Amino acid sequence: MSGIVKSRTPGGRALTVLKYVLLTLGAIVMVLPFLDMFLGALRTPAERLASPPIYWPRDPQWINFVRVFTELPMLRWTFNSIVVTTTITALQLLTSAMAGYALAKFRFAGANKALQFVIGAQMFPFFILIIPTFFILRYFPLAGGNDITGTGGSGFLNTYTALILPFSVTWYGVFLMRQFMMSVPGELLDAARIDGAGEARIFFTIALPLVMPGFVTLGIFVFLYHWNEVLWTMTVTRTAPDLQTIPVGIYLLRGAFVEETTKSLQQAAVAVSVFPVMILFLALQRFYVRGLTAGGVKG
Amino acid sequence: MIKWLGSSKATPFWFLAPVIAFGIIFFILPLGFALFTSFTRWDSLQPPRWVGLDNYLYLLTSDRRFFPTLFNTLYFAAGTLAIGVPLSLGIAFAFTQSRFQSLWRSLYWLPMVTNVVAVAYIWIFVLAPTHGLLNRLLAMAGLPGPGWLTDPSIAMLSVILVFVWMQLGSNMLLFSAGLNNIDESYYEAARLDGAGTWQVFSTITIPLLRPTVMFVLITNLISGMSYFTLMLVLTEGGPLGRTTVTALYMYEMAFADLRLGRASAVAYILFALVFVLTLIQLRFFRQGGVDAH
Numbered sequence: 001m002s003g004i005v006k007s008r009t010p011g012g013r014a015l016t017v018l019k020y021v022l023l024t025l026g027a028i029v030m031v032l033p034f035l036d037m038f039l040g041a042l043r044t045p046a047e048r049l050a051s052p053p054i055y056w057p058r059d060p061q062w063i064n065f066v067r068v069f070t071e072l073p074m075l076r077w078t079f080n081s082i083v084v085t086t087t088i089t090a091l092q093l094l095t096s097a098m099a100g101y102a103l104a105k106f107r108f109a110g111a112n113k114a115l116q117f118v119i120g121a122q123m124f125p126f127f128i129l130i131i132p133t134f135f136i137l138r139y140f141p142l143a144g145g146n147d148i149t150g151t152g153g154s155g156f157l158n159t160y161t162a163l164i165l166p167f168s169v170t171w172y173g174v175f176l177m178r179q180f181m182m183s184v185p186g187e188l189l190d191a192a193r194i195d196g197a198g199e200a201r202i203f204f205t206i207a208l209p210l211v212m213p214g215f216v217t218l219g220i221f222v223f224l225y226h227w228n229e230v231l232w233t234m235t236v237t238r239t240a241p242d243l244q245t246i247p248v249g250i251y252l253l254r255g256a257f258v259e260e261t262t263k264s265l266q267q268a269a270v271a272v273s274v275f276p277v278m279i280l281f282l283a284l285q286r287f288y289v290r291g292l293t294a295g296g297v298k299g
Numbered sequence: 300m301i302k303w304l305g306s307s308k309a310t311p312f313w314f315l316a317p318v319i320a321f322g323i324i325f326f327i328l329p330l331g332f333a334l335f336t337s338f339t340r341w342d343s344l345q346p347p348r349w350v351g352l353d354n355y356l357y358l359l360t361s362d363r364r365f366f367p368t369l370f371n372t373l374y375f376a377a378g379t380l381a382i383g384v385p386l387s388l389g390i391a392f393a394f395t396q397s398r399f400q401s402l403w404r405s406l407y408w409l410p411m412v413t414n415v416v417a418v419a420y421i422w423i424f425v426l427a428p429t430h431g432l433l434n435r436l437l438a439m440a441g442l443p444g445p446g447w448l449t450d451p452s453i454a455m456l457s458v459i460l461v462f463v464w465m466q467l468g469s470n471m472l473l474f475s476a477g478l479n480n481i482d483e484s485y486y487e488a489a490r491l492d493g494a495g496t497w498q499v500f501s502t503i504t505i506p507l508l509r510p511t512v513m514f515v516l517i518t519n520l521i522s523g524m525s526y527f528t529l530m531l532v533l534t535e536g537g538p539l540g541r542t543t544v545t546a547l548y549m550y551e552m553a554f555a556d557l558r559l560g561r562a563s564a565v566a567y568i569l570f571a572l573v574f575v576l577t578l579i580q581l582r583f584f585r586q587g588g589v590d591a592h
Contacts, residue, residue, distance in 0.1 A: 015496065019393040026390050027406040029464070034409065036432045037421045053430050099318040106311035114315070121326060123577050125525035127546045128570045131553045131563055132329035132336065135343065169321040199310050228414035231528045235554065247416035251532055267424065270417045281412040282405055 034274070041065070041268035045261035064268035072269055076242065077249040081227060084163045084245060089223045091168040093215060099169075100177025101207050105189060115178070121171040126231070129166075134235060137162050158240040163233055167226065173218050180214035181207065217287050224288075227277060246273045337563035347560065354564035364540065365565070368548040371455060372569070375530075375544055376523030378459040379466070380516060387467050388512070391474030408468040415465075419533040422461045423448070451539045458542050462529055470515055477511030478504070517580040524573050545569045 042060040047053065068074050102108075103115055137156040140146060145153020156162045184207050192202045208215065230247050237243045237252075244252060250269050257266040281288065303309055312319075337354055341347035358365045394403055410418060425432045426447035434444025447457040481504065489499045527547035530536060536543035536551065543551075546569060553562035 012496070019397060022389060022393045023397060023403055026467070027403065030406050030409055030467070032432070033421045033425050033464075036425050037417075040424055055435065095317045095321070098314040102311040102314035106314075108308070108311045111311075117322070121322070124326075124330075125521075125570065125573055127525055127527070127549065128333060128566045129326070129329045130550065131559060131566065132332040133325060134554075135559075136324065136329060136332065138343075166325050169318050169325070174318060199313070203314070224412060228412070230415050230532065238554075247414035250420070251416040263424075266420065270420045274413050274417045277412050277414075278409060281408070285401070285405065285408075 037267050037271055037274075041264055041271050043264045045264070048260050048263065061264060064264050065272065067265055068269045068272050071265065072253070073241070073244075073249060074246070074269065074272065077244055077246040080160075080243055080249075081245040084160060084233070085223055085227045087160075087164050088167045088226045089219055091164070092170045092173050092222050093219055095169045096173035096177040096218060097181075097208060097211070097215060098203070099174045100179075100181045101184075101203055103174070103178045104181035105184060105186065105207070118171050118174050118178070122175065130232070130235065133166050137165070137236070157236060158243065160243065162236040163243065163245075166232065167229075170222065173222065176218055177211065177214060180211040184210050220284050220287050224277070224281065333563045333566060336560055337567050339560045341559040342557045343559055344557075350560065354561045355568070357561065358564055358568065364543075364548065365545075367540065368543050368545040371542065372524055372544040372546070374455055375459060375462075375526070375542075376520050378456065379462050379523050380519055382459060383463040383466055383470060383519065384512070384516060386463065387470035387515075388474050390467065391471045391478060394471060395475045395478045404468075404472075407471055410465045411468045413465075415528050416532050418461065418465055419529065422457075422464075422533065426457060448534055449538055451541045454534055454538055454541050458530055458533060461533065462526075465529070466519075470519070473515050474508075474511060477508050480511075481507045513583065517576070517583065521573055521576050521580065524569070524576070 039055070039057060041064050042057040042062065043054070044057065044059055044061055047057060047059075099118075103111065103118070138154065139150035140155040141148050141150045143153070143161075144155045144157065144159065146155050147153075156165065188206055189202055192206055197205075228247065229245075230251070233245050233248045234251065237245075237248060241249075241252075250266075250273060254266075257263055336347060338349060338351060339347035340350050340353075390407070394400065394407075397403060413421075426434075428434065428444070428446040428449060431444075431447075433447065437444040445453055448454055485503050485507070486499060489503055494502070525546055527544050527550065530542045530544055530547050531550065534542040536547050545565060549562045549565040549569065552558045552565060556562075
């Protein structure tokens with residue numbers, strides 16, 4: 001899917017023009033809203049209050065991008081985003097690789113059933129798990145002041161654990177890593193066993209390095225998804241501002257941006273939440289394309 | 300038992316242990332817990348009280364809001380398909396035969412790497428009445444701009460358009476992968492036989508792309524029925540509840556009203572609907588897989 005695909009159909013010049021017109025129009029629609037946000041972040045309060053409001057900022061307020069960090073808890077949110085996202089990514093990679101390895105390279109009773117379970121579990125939409133998962137964390141025995149029956153305290157609520165634990169496994173990731181692990185030659189593993197290497201060592205030093213491409217792709221995928229995750233994080237941190245991540249913090253602080261004069265700061269915060277991810281993504285795009293095509297179309 | 304744990308037979312289970320524990324605590328237990336809760340009245344402050352099928356009966360016979368939310372859900376899912384699929388298919392056709400692919404891809408993927416709160420707050424400003432970007436552009440063309448997110452009759456359409464904007468890049472990728480999977484030799488053979496552009500398109504491209512189109516249609520339908528985060532942050536279900544889809548109704552019933560029993564029943568009814576669609580999908584692909592080859 002790389003490079004330039006030669007025009008397959010002997011279409012006329014009109015068709016070629018139409019093609020690029022369509023692509024350009026679409027691209028404008030994709031980019032224009034981001035530009036609108038960027039310009040908004042640069043407006044002065046006076047420009048916003050003018051009648052009619054001034055669209056092109058005449059005196060761009062670059063300082064707004066600094067104010068996002070000095071006047072809003074953006075540093076705290078960024079710290080939380082980094083802690084939560086890297087932990088989730090590390091956990092999901094480890095659990096996916098381990099389980100994928102077991103499913104691909106071992107014969108054991110129930111192996112087929114286990115694989116079917118992993119495939120089936122992917123089909124359950126998240127909405128059905130939200131309510132019970134919230135209360136399982138709330139009434140988790142012996143956590144956060146709870147006694148053995150799960151009452152008395154607040155469980156895992158208002159802790160990082162509540163943000164991380166329900167995402168410590170991804171069924172899609174297990175399945176993906178299983179597919180990659182299938183390509184690891186069994187003779188290589190057996191040879192290491194004969195040489196007396198332990199199972200954990202075989203996994204980390206032989207199997208894992210061989211599936212590095214899949215591992216990296218899954219890692220980028222998971223990181224991006226959870227960096228942008230909003231629904232669950234918002235549900236468990238509504239009353240815990242210290243744990244909010246960047247997008248959730250911006251959303252839950254919306255009450256502070258009702259006045260027209262404060263909206264430039266809000267748009268600057270939104271811009272700050274978007275641009276670093278875009279730059280990172282553009283740098284890693286190649287891995288991402290590979291992951292999407294590997295997971296998507298073969299279904 | 301201890302001897303078994305150290306034996307080679309136990310090895311795969313050591314590697315599976317974290318996933319098994321997770322599957323029990325965060326998958327099987329919640330599903331069972333939600334099913335139990337759906338037969339109770341529960342506000343999380345008092346212990347749950349068994350009420351049998353009352354929650355389901357209430358939702359299906361007396362609740363005036365439940366069926367409108369189902370309608371909104373279907374409207375949203377069908378709307379995203381009707382607008383998003385032809386659009387992304389058209390873009391994918393242009394994309395696969397164009398130069399500068401990585402440039403186009405980067406541009407079309409920008410919304411995909413943007414968090415949904417940013418998407419919502421970008422569009423709240425673009426769609427703002429009178430001085431939002433879209434209505435400014437419409438005014439330049441001499442057209443009246445509606446209140447995109449405030450007019451009850453078009454708010455859902457606006458949400459659909461924003462969602463299509465978000466998803467266009469990933470659907471475009473799936474379609475272009477499907478287009479690239481079509482073997483070049485078919486096109487060469489057609490060209491040698493002197494087939495015209497339209498003939499090649501209608502007799503080779505369209506039939507061979509059918510499995511991809513069906514895949515995108517069905518997966519989009521299922522995810523569209525389950526989706527509600529954009530409505531939660533963009534419109535909060537309004538105006539007049541016109542963008543409250545069933546999953547959002549469930550979420551608010553649970554976390555704003557603390558009607559956990561009834562909300563669980565909503566979750567299970569919606570889940571049953573989605574499940575039926577999933578089964579149809581599986582059936583279809585088992586047949587489609589054979590037909591396609």
